[in-house]
Amino acid sequence: MTGSEDSPAFRLAYVPGVTPAKWVRIWQERLPAVPLSLLPVTAAEAAGVLRDGGADAGFLRLPADRTDLSAIPLYTETTVVVVPKDHVVTAADEVTAGDLADEIVLHPLDDTLVWEETLPGRPAKERPATTADAVELVAAGVGVLVVPQSLARLHHRRDLTYRPVSDAPQSRVALSWREDATTDLVEHFIGIVRGRTVNSTRGRPAPAQQQDERAGDKRGTRRAPAAGKQAGKPARKPTGKTAGKNPRGGSGGARGGKRGRPRRRS
The missing domain is CATH 3.40.190.10 (Periplasmic binding protein-like II)
Incomplete structure (x- = not known):
């Protein structure tokens, strides 16, 4: 970092x-x-x-x-051969290294492919300094170039095209x-x-995200409501009707029946 x-x-x-x-x-x-x-x-x-x-x-x-x-x-990446649009190679959808045996195959100094053996075809007298230079030579009719497909697209020209090479090394x-x-x-x-x-x-x-998240946590932290309380509301108190109520349905005092009239003394 x-x-x-x-x-x-x-x-x-x-x-x-x-x-x-x-x-x-x-x-x-x-x-x-x-x-x-x-x-x-x-x-x-x-x-x-x-x-x-x-x-x-x-x-x-x-x-x-x-x-x-x-x-x-x-x-x-797919490996392709870059050729002029009127080249004989364009008649096929895909070629092999052997199909390039009679071609001058350019080998730029910045080549990204690793060939276990020598390049197919015939070598040029000199190696181009860069892939871009090699593409210019292909356009001039000097030879063909074997590269990863993305490099063929990067150096695209209207007068050139390319075809996959099935048995060439890949990048x-x-x-x-x-x-x-x-x-x-x-x-x-x-x-x-x-x-x-x-x-x-x-x-x-x-x-930067860690700082924002920590700041957000501080701003958003709230104290948890006390037990028995709902957020923003006081705890409910028991009403007088239920206080001290006998579990059998009567009041908390002594049990009694209906109150009758007092007896007269004789």
């Missing part, structure tokens, strides 16, 4: 292709007093930024160096943070990403 307890803040890193807008919106609705700042980072530097304390949490791509980091895998996106910095705010963001409701028992209130 950054900032003081009175004015906390939250820094969220994210790699290209990840769109955190939905989670940021929920954060702003639930924690309006805690500003959230976004930090775009490259896939290669994401883990280092978290490890060095440059962000409280972040979305990164797996596999990655997770030394001293916790991570929750969220989803696995997983995970939410990650430092193991020794699992703060209340980090727990809150984890809950948001996992879809927990605002009243979930697994979430812990943020500092």
Whole structure:
């Protein structure tokens, strides 16, 4: 957590292709007093930024160096090949790596896919510096590019399209943070990403919420009514008609019949 307890803040890193807008919106609705700042980072530097304390949490791509980091895998992306719209590949709904054997397959230096063997197809003379540069080369007719689908969408061009590659390696996106910095705010963001409701028992209130809740408890605390009393009404006293009444239905005094006339003395 950054900032003081009175004015906390939250820094969220994210790699290209990840769109955190939905989670940021929920954060702003639930924690309006805690500003959230976004930090775009490259896939290669994401883990280092978290490890060095440059962000409280972040979305990164797996596999990655997770030394001293916790991570929750969220989803696995479809891998696609980016090609010109008039390319022969577009005739199929899905292709394999073998279908690219005769193509020049570009391999940018910031590639997020881990290939167990060499890339399919023929290598280019030089590796493009970035994925964005590789997309420009595809548009120029130099080769094709294999990337996670979100990156193909991020660098969309009208003259390009893409098709899934069924047997290519895939990229997983995970939410990650430092193991020794699992703060209340980090727990809150984890809950948001996992879809927990605002009243979930697994979430812990943020500092600003804790202060508001404590203040609300003080304002709303009332003394419980004394035993035998109703709220706002005095206890009822027994009436004179029932006081001392004999359980058999008579009064509390001696029993007597009807009172007759006095006898005359002779």
